[in-house]
Amino acid sequence: MIIKRGDSVLVMSPDEKTYLVTVDEGKRMGTHLGDLDLGKAIGTEYGSVIETNLLHPFILLEPTLEDRIMKVKRLTQIIYPKDSALMVMKTGLGAGMRVVECGSGSGAMTIALANAVAPTGKVYTYDRSEKFLENARKNVEHSGFSEFVEFKLREVWEGFDEEGVDAVFLDLPSPWDGIPAAYRALRGGGRIASISPTYNQVERCVEFLEREGFVFLETVEVLVRNIRVSTGKTRPMDRMVSHTGFLTFGRKALRRAETGV
Amino acid sequence: MIIKRGDSVLVMSPDEKTYLVTVDEGKRMGTHLGDLDLGKAIGTEYGSVIETNLLHPFILLEPTLEDRIMKVKRLTQIIYPKDSALMVMKTGLGAGMRVVECGSGSGAMTIALANAVAPTGKVYTYDRSEKFLENARKNVEHSGFSEFVEFKLREVWEGFDEEGVDAVFLDLPSPWDGIPAAYRALRGGGRIASISPTYNQVERCVEFLEREGFVFLETVEVLVRNIRVSTGKTRPMDRMVSHTGFLTFGRKALRRAETGV
Amino acid sequence: MIIKRGDSVLVMSPDEKTYLVTVDEGKRMGTHLGDLDLGKAIGTEYGSVIETNLLHPFILLEPTLEDRIMKVKRLTQIIYPKDSALMVMKTGLGAGMRVVECGSGSGAMTIALANAVAPTGKVYTYDRSEKFLENARKNVEHSGFSEFVEFKLREVWEGFDEEGVDAVFLDLPSPWDGIPAAYRALRGGGRIASISPTYNQVERCVEFLEREGFVFLETVEVLVRNIRVSTGKTRPMDRMVSHTGFLTFGRKALRRAETGV
């Protein structure tokens, strides 16, 4: 793949620092190892090397989904790739699905969802804060997924506009506030996923999920441990992120009245 | 979504045992809570309930990606959803991508890859064992992803047929055997992911990746801990899977000769 | 050290199965690898080998503190060595200290405490169940620590007889029931440690500790992960104990009225 003017490129220094930049003719970038002429990237293939004026080689990489998520402008805590990856897997997302997200936060999860349902699905993402929604919209645009996402300014108790969606994702201080609306928006068998940092939220969330008619409930936490691999001295890293949030999953069972069985 | 004859349905008992079955007129299934007439499922919506002859309610759920992965017929150790989810995320898979997998094993990872690149991408999966490849093919067929997968019987050192692919996935006892072929098959900036159970494999794999020209190397392990949520007595589960494999990631940097820069 | 008649010996088979037995003249033990004449152990040094009638070598080892703890007869869930080790460390136990334990359970923690305060300290252990207390007493006797332990049949709300003790250990379904009594029994600056399986218990326990006047509160969980070491194929074990209990620690601050400062 050839890099074009206007592309987002992940530039990596020899000491593995990365910068997400938009390349353009004549655009220069200062680094700790000298100045880079980003125009030189245009027309090269990803994986190529360009040098600073001090002759340090920088590699031009295509930003992955994870890079885009980690580089969003953060006005809120974001959902990390370790968590969004499992949320996408356990809700079984795939191309063509229609999903609701509430709240949008900084749009990090929105990007993961949009990637999972593209090119034929849609993410409807709700937030009560105009400021957050606007920032999320810019982050999603910047990541190139805008056409798969619709942004809506709304309080959670006002409900969602959609019906028959495949999955609902909740990232709310009081996730239980969104559970009735999620039930209504989902199709039979549709999946719900909620992320919360505290045990207390999880406990209350599960109570409400059971009461509302969700089944197959499961709560997990994901720990990713980095290994420092080096011949003859390989070991786990000294420090790690030990907690982001608990993930709770469920599926919508239909009530007797609704099934007609 | 309405259940049709021939659909794979995940049937869940009141005590949350699940069975992946194909529904058909007149098909009956014995359970520990009585007999189920699976024909009754046809024409109902997912999320509906049917009862055994002993009046126990069973819920009809749509199998998610994770359900399909966990229910493949296993002739080999499989890659678990916790790992395949992060592998898909960190390699940045999305609709339309072309990826190589080696070896196919029982096809569990193949299903995760096919779901991620559908409906416009393709998975080329290689295995040296005819028996494993045949089983993987059946598992992928059963999961409904056949049109996105091509199966190839091949020893890893014979290389891959594809060029310019977006990502290569290695699940081999000697992953280093596949690294030169992976480098050739990948486009510039393309991603590689390898899974291995031992630290010795990881160490050697990383040595070969560095030597071949892969950059941005990272090795992690994923731990998923289940929480037993119950009002007033919420706690982590007593036992967990503490190890499946180490995941190693990298990206293809072009060599000077290839970049022409 | 020479093995004498009546000693508890940990006998280990070639496949690393262990048996805690009392040796005596003429005493025989059946194993999966033939019969052992335990009388042959008498007069040998620990670390020696005796053979079954089928010539399989069994090694005679001295039971460690951990062996004794793990081999107690269990009428209750026990506190595991990974937890009791940290509880002993963080409360700073040493020879000569006087400590209160409530409840005794099966006496596993009692043994760890007795070992830590021997040869000049004392453990006062309380339980409300005569049956458990009797079993704990036998387990402690069998481990050889009886002289450092006093057993008391008592409901926790009746309080403890001791004053000015160095530490109090609580292993109760409602640890808060023991907190006022613990405060009274402790000397200024004395330590408290409580173990509970659920986060709800921990939360309430910490509330009561704060209210009662304990400071420097800390709650942790201990995870021990086993590594399977084998040249060229070293890896973490597949499965582990992922939860036993949360450990909460605190120290007694004196109230204004008591300090006279």
Place this chain on the structure above:
Amino acid sequence: MIIKRGDSVLVMSPDEKTYLVTVDEGKRMGTHLGDLDLGKAIGTEYGSVIETNLLHPFILLEPTLEDRIMKVKRLTQIIYPKDSALMVMKTGLGAGMRVVECGSGSGAMTIALANAVAPTGKVYTYDRSEKFLENARKNVEHSGFSEFVEFKLREVWEGFDEEGVDAVFLDLPSPWDGIPAAYRALRGGGRIASISPTYNQVERCVEFLEREGFVFLETVEVLVRNIRVSTGKTRPMDRMVSHTGFLTFGRKALRRAETGV
């Protein structure tokens, strides 16, 4: 217990910062909350409160074993209490035992060992560096355990002077260098414990232990996860120490020639 002139006291501020200080008449200590007159501590009981000139209350606590270990002056990486606690437990240390340690490092582990074998046992601690040994000696003195420790300046391959010891502790870059000497120093059935940060060290260490005649080998790592307990918002801490070292344990089996059986 009453605080006397010259005692080491752990002074805790209202915001839970701790300082390990020696109290004396007229000694003053500056803090972020004003000046403390440490002389006021003399004659009060541990757990008492003294105030700064700005009337902020500081609590006077007795330093526990953990406090003393964590406050040693560090010229080297130290063995953390989470690890030394399990090492003491799994080697079964108790009053009266004689143990060898190599190397002394900053003496953190030496203090844990001395506490475990006091008041009748002895720790023989070896280090090749005069500077480290001198620092360790001062740290042990400061902690009050000097009478139970003997310091020896020695290269590990020169062996240990002691025979028939109960346990040997190795904290060496090449732990295998100390294994033959450890075997000779230990009594039959005696325990060995080694700590190393890398898998590679562990693998080689286990090879040498097996070859030398140690049995019942076990390698583990200890993870301690802190929980932030707060009514209604209890959760694991965000970050943790994810690796210090792997702990390897074994026991000395006697060779045929030595047992005479």
